[in-house]
Amino acid sequence: NAGVTQTPKFRILKIGQSMTLQCTQDMNHNYMYWYRQDPGMGLKLIYYSVGAGITDKGEVPNGYNVSRSTTEDFPLRLELAAPSQTSVYFCASVRDRAIYEQYFGPGTRLTVT
Amino acid sequence: GNSVTQMEGPVTLSEEAFLTINCTYTATGYPSLFWYVQYPGEGLQLLLKATKADDKGSNKGFEATYRKETTSFHLEKGSVQVSDSAVYFCALSVEYGNKLVFGAGTILRVKS
Numbered sequence: 001n002a003g004v005t006q007t008p009k010f011r012i013l014k015i016g017q018s019m020t021l022q023c024t025q026d027m028n029h030n031y032m033y034w035y036r037q038d039p040g041m042g043l044k045l046i047y048y049s050v051g052a053g054i055t056d057k058g059e060v061p062n063g064y065n066v067s068r069s070t071t072e073d074f075p076l077r078l079e080l081a082a083p084s085q086t087s088v089y090f091c092a093s094v095r096d097r098a099i100y101e102q103y104f105g106p107g108t109r110l111t112v113t
Numbered sequence: 114g115n116s117v118t119q120m121e122g123p124v125t126l127s128e129e130a131f132l133t134i135n136c137t138y139t140a141t142g143y144p145s146l147f148w149y150v151q152y153p154g155e156g157l158q159l160l161l162k163a164t165k166a167d168d169k170g171s172n173k174g175f176e177a178t179y180r181k182e183t184t185s186f187h188l189e190k191g192s193v194q195v196s197d198s199a200v201y202f203c204a205l206s207v208e209y210g211n212k213l214v215f216g217a218g219t220i221l222r223v224k225s
Contacts, residue, residue: 004156031211033212033213040217040218041217041218042117042202042215042216042217042218043157043202043213043215044215045212045213048212058212090156090157092157092213094211096211100211101147101159101162102157102159102211102213104156104157104158105156106155106156107155107156
């Protein structure tokens with residue numbers, strides 16, 4: 001199993017540009033998440049999904065969109081990049097119930113200038 | 114609401130010293146509690162967990178006990194190594210959607 005994979009690893013965007021961060025897991029996990037990590041801060045939940053076709057907002061969803069057309073993939077879309085979206089983005093997945101650990105991808109470092 | 118508060122860092126220790134990182138939480142219902150570790154340049158990895166009151170999670174010499182009466186889940190290790198240098202996150206899991214709520218993280222630096 002590759003686990004949770006994310007692409008790209010690094011990206012620099014100009015203000016107003018758009019991009020999609022890719023996330024794929026091969027563990028047949030139902031739940032998937034997108035977090036952002038700002039320097040010196042914990043992770044903040046952006047969006048999550050409890051299964052294909054079902055998504056919901058987390059703590060900081062503004063400026064982002066997601067879709068979940070398959071169990072494996074959970075892309076995160078930035079439509080109009082802003083400097084405030086400079087961060088490290090982590091995708092995670094978990095089997096289902098709260099007692100199970102979340103598996104994290106290696107992260108995408110995004111800079112918006 | 115649900116929240117996690119961790120002791121601020123960075124924590125700097127000499128090798129073989131005793132480690133405690135404090136974590137307290139506020140939650141509705143009965144959360145599961147976790148410690149995740151992040152090594153430089155990597156994603157988070159689960160270190161240990163506890164799913165009900167009085168449970169003790171342990172892994173790689175680290176331990177934490179789920180204390181419902183004090184709403185705490187402090188991380189301890191009897192003798193730290195240089196390789197333990199990392200950022201440690203306390204987190205709780207809310208039942209619906211299994212959403213994790215993280216503390217701000219504590220940087221641990223161990224010097225030889």
